[in-house]
Amino acid sequence: xxxxxxxLHKKKITIPEAVVFVPTLRIPVSSDFQRPLKGLIPPHLxxxxxxxxxxxxxxxxxxxxxxxxELKHALEEYLGLILGLTRKEYGLEELVExxxxxxxxxxxxxxxxxxxxxxxxxxxxxxxxxxxxxxxxLIPKDQSDSSERMxxxxxxxxxxxxxxxxxxxxxxxxxxxxxxxxxxxxxxxxKEMQEGVLEALSIQAxxxxxxxxxxxxxxxxxxxLAVKRRLACEQLTYFSRAYYSLSGSNxxxxxxxxxxSFIRWKYLEAKAAAYYYHGxxxxxxxxxxxxxxxxxxxxxxxxxLSESKKACLSFCLAxxxxxxxxxxxxxxxxxxxxxxxxxxxxxxxxxxxDQEKALNMLPDLPEFQLSLRPDDYELxxxxxxxxxxxxxxxxxxxxxxxxxxxxxxxxD
Numbered sequence: 001x002x003x004x005x006x007x008l009h010k011k012k013i014t015i016p017e018a019v020v021f022v023p024t025l026r027i028p029v030s031s032d033f034q035r036p037l038k039g040l041i042p043p044h045l046x047x048x049x050x051x052x053x054x055x056x057x058x059x060x061x062x063x064x065x066x067x068x069x070e071l072k073h074a075l076e077e078y079l080g081l082i083l084g085l086t087r088k089e090y091g092l093e094e095l096v097e098x099x100x101x102x103x104x105x106x107x108x109x110x111x112x113x114x115x116x117x118x119x120x121x122x123x124x125x126x127x128x129x130x131x132x133x134x135x136x137x138l139i140p141k142d143q144s145d146s147s148e149r150m151x152x153x154x155x156x157x158x159x160x161x162x163x164x165x166x167x168x169x170x171x172x173x174x175x176x177x178x179x180x181x182x183x184x185x186x187x188x189x190x191k192e193m194q195e196g197v198l199e200a201l202s203i204q205a206x207x208x209x210x211x212x213x214x215x216x217x218x219x220x221x222x223x224x225l226a227v228k229r230r231l232a233c234e235q236l237t238y239f240s241r242a243y244y245s246l247s248g249s250n251x252x253x254x255x256x257x258x259x260x261s262f263i264r265w266k267y268l269e270a271k272a273a274a275y276y277y278h279g280x281x282x283x284x285x286x287x288x289x290x291x292x293x294x295x296x297x298x299x300x301x302x303x304x305l306s307e308s309k310k311a312c313l314s315f316c317l318a319x320x321x322x323x324x325x326x327x328x329x330x331x332x333x334x335x336x337x338x339x340x341x342x343x344x345x346x347x348x349x350x351x352x353x354d355q356e357k358a359l360n361m362l363p364d365l366p367e368f369q370l371s372l373r374p375d376d377y378e379l380x381x382x383x384x385x386x387x388x389x390x391x392x393x394x395x396x397x398x399x400x401x402x403x404x405x406x407x408x409x410x411x412d
Contacts, residue, residue, distance in 0.1 A: 018315075018322040020135035020163070020208055021262040023192050023201070025128050026121065027060040028053050029099035029109055036095040042391050045081075052078040065103055068129050068136075075126050076380065082122060083379065084386035085115035086180075102190075104320070110190055116180040117189075120173055123377075124193060127169035131205070134162035138212075139325070149328035153219070156212045156329075163209040168375035170202035196249020197256055200242040204263055206372045207238030207270070213372075214273065215330035229277035230368050236274045237370060239267040261315035268308035269331060274365050276301040276338050279345075282363065293363045295345035300362055302342035305334065 033050045056074050059067050085092045098118040101109045137159040138151055174195055178186070191197065214231040217223035243263045246256065279297030282290050312324050327335055384390070 015321055015323050017139055017325055018135070018262075019138040019325050020131055020159070021201075021204065021259065022131045022135055023128060023259065024105075024320070025060065025065040025103045025132070026100050026125060026190070026193075027065075027103050028057045028121070029101050030054060030057065031097060031099050033096055036097075037092065040092065040095075041084075041090070042385075045084075045385050048385065049081050049085075052081060060103065065129065065132065068133050072126055072129050075122050075129075079119070079122055080380045080383035081385070082115060082119050083382040086119055087382070087386075090386075110188065112185055112188055114181065114185055116177060117185060120177045120181070120193070123169055123173055123177065124198075127166045127173070127201075130162050130166040130169065134159040134166065134208075137162070149326050149332075151328060153216055156216055160209040160212050163205040163212075164372065164375045165377075167202045167205040167209075168377040170198050170205070171374045172377040174198050174202070191251050191256060192259075194249055194251050196245050197251055197259065199245035200249075200259065200263065202374060203238055203245060204242035204266070206370075206374070207235050207242060207266060209372050210235040210238060211266070211270070211330060215333075218330055218333050225277060225281050229274065229281055229366070232270060232273035232277050233365055233368050234370050234372075236267070236270040236365070237367070238372075239263055239270050243267060258315065258318040258320070261311065261318045265308060265311035265315045268304050268311050269334075272301045272304035272308060272338060273330070273334055275304065275362075276334060276341070278363065278365055279341070291345075291348075295348070296362050298338065298342040298345050301338045305338050 031053065033046050033053075037046050037049075052074065056071060056078060059071055059074065063071075065071070084090060085096065093115050094113050096115065096118075097111055097113045098115075098121070099109050099111045100121050137155045140149065140151070178195060181189075186194075210231055214228060214235060217228050217231060243260075246260055246263060275297040279294040279301065281294075282297060283294035285291070285294075316322050316324050
């Protein structure tokens with residue numbers, strides 16, 4: 001007999017890499033349309049609602065959410081169908097119990113009998129899939145040489161466009177859909193779908209887009225220091241606002257620890273970049289004080305860069321565990337330049353810098369109007385299947401059937 005242990009193979013554990021922050025995908029769980037809607041809308045419409053939803057759930061589960069294009073297309077078609085359930089004239093808003101869960105957690109479901117919740121969940125899923133798409137553009141399919149990362153300018157530009165779209169979906173959820181949900185329903189929403197968390201995710205997507213723009217500017221010889229400083233300061237503002245939205249929500253930090261850790265990591269990187277470019281501009285001044293202020297900025301940038309590396313590790317270790325990408329683009333550039341420039345300034349103005357540091361004389365960063373905005377999003381048109389004139393009941397238009405019923409009642 002052979003040794004049974006020789007037939008056992010250890011399952012290879014793959015730790016995903018994260019460039020763009022992507023919350024765990026939420027997918028639909030089979031819900032019953034037939035029982036609550038029977039006799040109220042045509043059978044073929046009930047079947048379409050059910051089959052579309054089941055197909056989305058099946059594809060999402062079978063592919064782990066990787067079939068992004070197929071899922072987004074199906075979700076966008078399903079939206080037109082779901083819109084009918086939200087219309088007051090049909091009176092169907094609270095009849096169907098909709099069930100959703102995290103892709104990686106089959107035990108806990110969110111069950112809410114409200115069609116606006118279903119609409120919200122579908123658009124939220126589209127937003128998360130859009131973030132997945134942006135993330136995939138920044139991670140080469142062939143990662144055989146993980147120490148050297150090259151991402152084309154076109155891929156980075158496309159990723160920025162996707163981040164703006166994702167931000168727009170999330171803003172639409174906050175400003176247009178949440179207002180239709182009663183307070184008791186909002187309390188049942190998963191932590192990651194609470195208003196403050198959605199706001200943070202939407203704003204930080206703009207910050208991630210600005211980071212990519214700054215990386216492209218660094219590679220562009222025509223981009224001035226002023227442009228780079230502006231982008232770095234804008235990036236810092238986005239992540240500051242994202243952190244404020246997250247910390248100002250009613251969600252405990254432990255519930256969104258991974259999200260909070262990501263924002264802190266990116267905030268520190270952005271602040272390091274902002275002080276670095278601000279220091280370079282101050283260093284071009286003619287006054288001796290300008291050079292000292294520049295030195296303070298560069299030393300601050302070095303400290304912030306060091307803190308950001310620790311924050312990156314905290315983010316990676318927070319559940320679910322992820323890998324940080326190898327240094328590339330902007331951070332590869334800054335990880336070399338910041339320590340070099342800080343060291344030179346420390347050697348030139350060591351004594352004065354110590355004095356300034358003791359007096360806490362770090363210059364203020366300039367503020368700029370923010371450039372990136374979420375893309376506008378509009379709901380699709382309601383599916384033509386909801387046109388009552390086309391509904392048939394037992395082979396006759398439903399409208400005529402209802403009129404016949406009224407006439408019979410009058411005759412009796």
